[in-house]
Amino acid sequence: MTELAARYEAGSIEKKWYKIWMEKDYFKSVPDDREPYAMVIPPPNVTGVLHMGHMLNNSIQDILIRKARLDGKNACWVPGTDHASIATEAKVVKWLREKGMTKGSLSREEFMKYAWEWTDKYGGIILNQLQKLGASCDWSRTAFTMDEVRSDQVINAFVDLYNRGKLYRGLRMVNWDSEAKTVLSNEEVLYSEERSKLYYVKYKVEDTDEYITIATTRPETILADTAIAVHPGDERFTRFKGKRVRVPIVNRSVPIVFDEYVEKDFGTGALKITPAHDMNDYEIGLRHDLEVINILNEDATINKNGAQYVGKDRFETRKKIVIDLEEAGQLEKVEEYTNNVGRSERTNSIVEPRLSKQWYVKMEKLAGPALDAVMEDSVRFFPENMKNTYRHWMENIRDWCISRQLWWGHRIPAYYYRDEVFVAATREEALELAKKKLDNNEIVASDLKQDEDVLDTWFSSWLWPFSVFNGMRSSEEVNYYYPTASLVTGWDIIFLWVARMIMAGYEWKGERPFKEVYFTGMVRDKQRRKMSKSLGNSPDALELIDQFGADGVRFGLLSSSPAGGDLLFDEKLCEQGRNFSNKMWNALRLVKGWKIDDSSVRPEDVEMRLLAIRWFEGQFYELLDELDADFRQYRLSDIAMKLYNFIWNEFCSWLLEMVKPAYGDPIDLESYKLINQLLENLMIVLHPFMPFITEEIYQNIRGREEDDHIIIAKWPQRKESDNSLSEGFALLKILVTSIRDVRNKNQIKQKELLTLQFMKSESAAMMVNSHGLKNLLRKMGYVKDIELVSEAPTVPHGNIVAQTLKAFVLLPNINLEEEREKLLADLEYAKGFVKKIEGKLKNERFVNNAPEAVVEKERKKLNDGLSRVAMLQESLERLG
RNA sequence: GGGCGAUUAACUCAGUUGGUUCAGAGUGCCACCCUUACAAGGUGGAAGUCGUAGGUUCGAGUCCUACAUCGCCCA
DSSP states (O other): OOOOOSSOOHHHHHHHHHHHHHHTTTTOOOOOSSOEEEEEOOOOBTTOOOOHHHHHHHHHHHHHHHHHHHTTOEEEEEOEEBOOHHHHHHHHHHHHHHTTOOGGGSOHHHHHHHHHHHHHHHTTHHHHHHHHHTOOOOGGGOEETTSHHHHHHHHHHHHHHHHTTOEEEEEEEEEEETTTTEEEOGGGEEEEEEEEEEEEEEEEETTSSOEEEEEESOGGGGGGOOEEEEOTTOTTTGGGTTOEEEOTTTOOEEEEEEOTTSOTTSTTSEEEEOTTSOHHHHHHHHHHTOOOOOOBOTTSBBOTTSGGGTTOBHHHHHHHHHHHHHHTTOEEEEEEEEEEEEEETTTOOBOEEEEEEEEEEOOHHHHHHHHHHHHTTSSEEESTTHHHHHHHHHHTOOOEEOEESOSSSOBOOEEEETTEEEEOSSHHHHHHHHHHHHTOTTOOGGGOEEOSOEEOTHHHHTTHHHHTTTTTTOOTTHHHHOSEEEEEEEGGGIIIIIIHHHHHIIIIISSOSEEEEEEEOOEEOTTSOBOOTTTTOSOOHHHHHHHHHHHHHHHHHHTTOOTTSOEEOOHHHHHHHHHHHHHHHHHHHHHHTOOBOGGGSOHHHHHHHHHHHHHHHHHHHHHHHHHHHHHHTTOHHHHHHHHHHIIIIIIIIIIIHHHOOOTTOOBOHHHHHHHHHHHHHHHHHHTTTSHHHHHHHHHHHSOOOTTOOGGGOOOOOOOOOOTTHHHHHHHHHHHHHHHHHHHHHTTOOTTSOEEEEEESSHHHHHHHHOHHHHHHHHHHHTEEEEEEESSOOSSOEEEEEETTEEEEEEOSSOOHHHHHHHHHHHHHHHHHHHHHHHHHHHOHHHHHHSOHHHHHHHHHHHHHHHHHHHHHHHHHHHHO
16 A cells, blocks of 8 residues: 555645646747647736636636647636726725825826835735636736736727727716716616605796796706706697796706607606706707706816805705705605616715716727627637627627726827827827927927826727737737637626627737637525625635635536536535545545556456456547537536546446455456556546646656656547447446345345346346356345346345346345335336337327337337336235 | 526536437435445435426427516616
8 A cells, every 4th residue: 555645635735736837837838830729818907816706717717728738739828917997096095095195195107106016016916826726827928908018009009099090089978986086987887776865846937937847866966957858748848838947046047848758757747957967968968959067076076167056065065955945945845766876886986977078989890890700600609698698789889988087007198289189109209290280390299298097997908819919019929829719708798808809809900819708607605696795705715725625626616607607606516526536536545555466366357357447448438529529518517527427436436346356455467557547547637627636646646757747648539449338337237236225225234245136038148148247246236146047036035127137136034015115116117107108109190200210219118118017017916 | 678598306507409218417315334445435215297378299398489487688
């Protein structure tokens, strides 16, 4: 027995192998003449720490890249992080505050210095954590969206788009975070039901004694009203056509407009219109050519247009204005109301619609080829139904607002000189453009004012599949690695990221960025809640790895994570993975413990072993075929479970038990070698899922050359195999299980030797004539004699009906009740089966229309079923 | 309001081209067992009217329609 611990200890072994793999540069990829398999990591936020979602996502990527490596491809997985403008800036601001500084007290340059300091110090923790998970990224390629190479390409992309007329600056209603003082994308606004109040306010109709009452949840915006709108078909208001009303408080005269948008049944049927502070009102304003009055500053205090409320906060103003309206007698009533309020994902402050000049990407032209690519499967989606979602979004695409009012990020390369804008990678180039355009050589660099805003972080990540290869500037690597093979990401960023990468791919490379996209589900807790920091329902990723090993966690995550389907995480899954490791470890211990000695083994044992091994090989090759198909379809959890079952049941419980020599006895060399080879192959196919333990076992199976590691082994190839054995072994397994059941039911020890009798039949002959099968049955069933008989025994016995084989297990005594129950249950099942098939065969249309092969099969099934019924009945009758 | 998806064992999910003893797996549960690789284990077992109602078909868990319930995305 070699010195192997009885329990598998993941921790130290995982550390050991990761270090060796790194030292050997196995993760590193350089272009060569092999087929490339490239993958780019969905860059986690530089502020990120490893959570369950990352673990799932990156385990999957690691599986794919390790499989590609085993397939002999040039596997290249590029890691990196993105700079996450808003999130990082928020962290930096907080950090500065702890140091007693405010963003406002710093210049932009000073702030950026601190931001980089923060990033260098705290950023990128997550990449180290990924190593613990076993991620086999080419770390020498680690990229950051704000490093020099990437930044250069981002700026280039902006300039390029501008020059091609695909960028514009537009006045748009945007989601404004008044705390972070930045624009938010729709995706960064979280909506939820909140309790608020609905205020009914009376507007006096000019030249009449009448009032029109409107309902609003935001009375402070009355200051910015420039119209009242009603539905054109609403008879209550037709008499006001052409009239104007007076806005309360500010006493402004504004028109009454008629617009289909107004819902007659909502509130009072009349709507106040505030184009500067509401998305829909803005649209109505455009249609009716209304004045736009903005009353808010960047920080959501009231600006100079806000009469006596100037300088006050928006919510303070709301309170004050309600009092003032009441005093003026213009507040009719106040109702409790629940509405959908949008808050900033980052600051939680209520999002303010705000008119602002922003940079936009014109999306319509970009979307065309990107939509086609997915619809025609140039870029294949897994699961396929994501295509529908994608199409829906692409067909209704809106222009992309890419400016953000932040400092941390790529500063927009647009330079202003009076009313003109010049877009160029550098100030100097912009200056040249300005001089030329304005025909004025007097302009100097400092006359140009660079745009204060930075670009949306996604504007860097959409270039990722080629920017990591410096693909916009150089073609050397991109020609080899691009398009990448697969992309693994969550479906929640299909629009934010995936769609845009496809667009960028066609825009700049004229080619898809990846061939296949695998969308993972979300990791949720057992109550189906999304795992999140705020809920505190997410286990600590690193602690899990400590507890169950990275292999165990990876297996746990993968074993129950169908494509696109959510994963309901349960620690039990990881425990199962850990136990699986231990099981394999002990299989290794068993095999390693065998002594080899060809001189003292019995030939019939060798024959028996070789037969079992031949059978197992056949099963293994069939498994390989299934795995191939599953990999092509990204059915990774199926693969994980198939390997689990195959190794645990077929290999450990059946094969090893079949070939295992008696305690202290040696094994023959040939069987030993073949079994080791099988174990080795099993480790190779499992390696992508559980990289560490498979390497450890691989190394322990036999001595290895210096550079022989499983990570770079060859995926096993299918060979010719003997399928004729599967029938006999299937029957063997049923017989063994049935014998064990008979023992269980009659309290007979598993190892007490019994006599088995077969009623003469074809299948009985098959079992008995093969020495190998017969000996295996003896060994596995602890059977001393196997006899062929033509009549049931008269001594106590248990009845077995296996397929069409009838057998008797001779017993010292028998529990007749149990026996009868079991036979009755079996009989009932068999009868039901027969009835169903008889029904089919009696149906002439079936017999006439179904393919002959199908009918033939049914006939065979019927015959088998009938003989089973007969055998069971006979046994029952004998019981009396 | 528009769209997508789901409903199979106590739980979580497979079920690929409609046809094999097809009704499966894992977990959990029950019984027995510290048997010489493994109690992080072994052996055996019980457990489902495939959401409901129709339809197509020789044949439906699988295809179609409607309904119910739930979930998600977009507006």
